[in-house]
Amino acid sequence: MSSPALVRHPEDSMPATAIATAGPAPVVTPPAPPASFGTLALRWYRLNRAGLRATAIGIISLLAFLLVWHLLTTYRVVFFVRFTNVPSPLAVYASFTKAMHDPKFLMHILLSCRRIFIGFSLAAIIGVPLGLIMGRFKLVHEIIFPVAEVLRPIPAIAWVPMAIMLWPTNEQSIVFITFLGSFFPILVNTLHGMSLVDPVLVRAAQCLGARERSIFREVYFPASLPHIFTGLTVGMGVAWVSLIAAEMISGQYGIGYFTWEAYSLVQYADIALGMIAIGVLGLGSSLLIRGAGQLVMPWRST
Amino acid sequence: MSEMPANASKGHIEVRSFSLAYETIEGPVQAVADTQIHVKPGEFVSIVGPSGCGKSTLLNAVAGFLKPTTGMVTVDGERVSGPSAERGMVFQQYSLFPWKTVRENVEFGLKMRGMPRSQRERAARTLLGLAGLEAFEKHYPEKLSGGMKQRVGIVRALATGPKVLLLDEPFGALDAQTRVIMQQILTNMWQRLKISVLFVTHDIDEAIFLSDRVYCMTARPGSIKAEIPIPLERPRQQSMMMSSEFLALRRGLMSLIREESLKAMGGEINDMGMQGLNIELHGHSLADVI
Ligand SMILES: Nc1ncnc2c1ncn2[C@@H]1O[C@H](COP(=O)(O)OP(=O)(O)OP(=O)(O)O)[C@@H](O)[C@H]1O
Numbered sequence A: 001m002s003s004p005a006l007v008r009h010p011e012d013s014m015p016a017t018a019i020a021t022a023g024p025a026p027v028v029t030p031p032a033p034p035a036s037f038g039t040l041a042l043r044w045y046r047l048n049r050a051g052l053r054a055t056a057i058g059i060i061s062l063l064a065f066l067l068v069w070h071l072l073t074t075y076r077v078v079f080f081v082r083f084t085n086v087p088s089p090l091a092v093y094a095s096f097t098k099a100m101h102d103p104k105f106l107m108h109i110l111l112s113c114r115r116i117f118i119g120f121s122l123a124a125i126i127g128v129p130l131g132l133i134m135g136r137f138k139l140v141h142e143i144i145f146p147v148a149e150v151l152r153p154i155p156a157i158a159w160v161p162m163a164i165m166l167w168p169t170n171e172q173s174i175v176f177i178t179f180l181g182s183f184f185p186i187l188v189n190t191l192h193g194m195s196l197v198d199p200v201l202v203r204a205a206q207c208l209g210a211r212e213r214s215i216f217r218e219v220y221f222p223a224s225l226p227h228i229f230t231g232l233t234v235g236m237g238v239a240w241v242s243l244i245a246a247e248m249i250s251g252q253y254g255i256g257y258f259t260w261e262a263y264s265l266v267q268y269a270d271i272a273l274g275m276i277a278i279g280v281l282g283l284g285s286s287l288l289i290r291g292a293g294q295l296v297m298p299w300r301s302t
Numbered sequence B: 001m002s003e004m005p006a007n008a009s010k011g012h013i014e015v016r017s018f019s020l021a022y023e024t025i026e027g028p029v030q031a032v033a034d035t036q037i038h039v040k041p042g043e044f045v046s047i048v049g050p051s052g053c054g055k056s057t058l059l060n061a062v063a064g065f066l067k068p069t070t071g072m073v074t075v076d077g078e079r080v081s082g083p084s085a086e087r088g089m090v091f092q093q094y095s096l097f098p099w100k101t102v103r104e105n106v107e108f109g110l111k112m113r114g115m116p117r118s119q120r121e122r123a124a125r126t127l128l129g130l131a132g133l134e135a136f137e138k139h140y141p142e143k144l145s146g147g148m149k150q151r152v153g154i155v156r157a158l159a160t161g162p163k164v165l166l167l168d169e170p171f172g173a174l175d176a177q178t179r180v181i182m183q184q185i186l187t188n189m190w191q192r193l194k195i196s197v198l199f200v201t202h203d204i205d206e207a208i209f210l211s212d213r214v215y216c217m218t219a220r221p222g223s224i225k226a227e228i229p230i231p232l233e234r235p236r237q238q239s240m241m242m243s244s245e246f247l248a249l250r251r252g253l254m255s256l257i258r259e260e261s262l263k264a265m266g267g268e269i270n271d272m273g274m275q276g277l278n279i280e281l282h283g284h285s286l287a288d289v290i
């Protein structure tokens, strides 16, 4: 107990001496008077100073990045790397406004998102339960783990030819590669989470009358959630990497294909546009997962 | 407490010709040997002993987490074969579920028993109120102080109305002030519930202050070296710790434990091959240092 004021004893059977030794008498704080708007704003500023500072510096640094980009491309700097053909930020912006009115560009983006959604969801739906079961039942672990360990180091891109042979359509093979990319990080992190579950919590549940099934649901699963979400975040990142690679190699649609096609068609501004779109989509999807994590694990948010 | 089933005349723990060896690479490690203890219904019994003598081992066997190598553990004549809600346990490490609020933690045992939500919410609130914790029912354990966590732990263990309560150095990590308050709270709850308590501690004052009887264990392999009745009258107050009666009990227990601690430490020091350093480690000189 950090503060003696928090100790309350409704039972009168407690000897007064015990309370006397517990520390000084509880300090009663008077209710704060209603604050004016000015003081509220000041308080908000004090509490959020660190966050505001980070935001301000972040914006400045992004602007500086754009400025450097602009200068390097306007003066066509050649210094080891060649900025001769690199599009300027303004050119990219122009092609962005054009693309926003182009249904084809939006379709590329939507298709990529759909592939990510299907591939990643499948990976999560299979990877998380499999990890939980492998973590709990030794036999399943012993059977599946060696296979997973052999397949895991193969990068998803190396699967492209095999995927094309395995699946009847291109679409399916791309989704399959996206799935593979996110599956292993999700599985491995879930397993890791299971192996770190505090045995004292399992014992505590057991002597409160919990049986195997309840222990699984009430202890192992929630205890592994932080690691499951780490796996989902990493898995989402790898899913994008795999998707873009697969689209560049074998796609006919998708933002990865769009970027590669822009290069073949010598539309340099579109290359940068495709790259930025991939970055924004990747960032957005990992933010979504983080948000979901905070919803599912309210005890972790401060 | 009206919600609680009266456990008077229930909760008779008996441990007979008990021994327990851990299997290790180097062969079996005898942790506890040839031990008899018992706790009468409604009695408060403590176990003290030097570090590593097997106190936790004994308690975990009573809880049902460990199987005795020989002998047996019974509660009310029934053989203990595994953990059960009949034997509540409070651990030294805070063992609240971090993903459950204080009230959900307290409700856990009732939920496992299939009690409907509204009913167990009401029961949990009442219990938290008795422990002075109702204002914290919606908090997650992470935000609580150590003393509050252990109070919630005790309330959680008592919520299902167990016959016996087992505590393994529950206040070991708390500061002295908080410890005193926790001892009072535990005494209060025990007296209201008339439940049997088996309490492991290394703090001699705590053992005397709380208990009806104290078992003192020998160094590993642990067995019972002495059984000391504590005839101090109840309700006990902090001021009693200065009384000559208390101090006499304390002196007695202290010398018993010291003997065993020296044995335990002497053994360890020999194990480490310290004699090679040519340091004289006779019992006497070591005792003087400590
Ligand atoms: N799983 C285990 N495998 C092997 N030996 C063990 C195991 N658990 C405990 N021991 C040994 O058994 C002995 C008794 O351990 P136990 O934890 O019961 O002691 P303790 O009296 O509770 O000690 P402490 O006061 O430090 O909590 C110790 O010497 C310990 O090293």
Ligand SMILES: [Mg+2]
Residues within 6 Å of the ligand: B055, B056, B057, B168
């Ligand atoms: Mg111990």
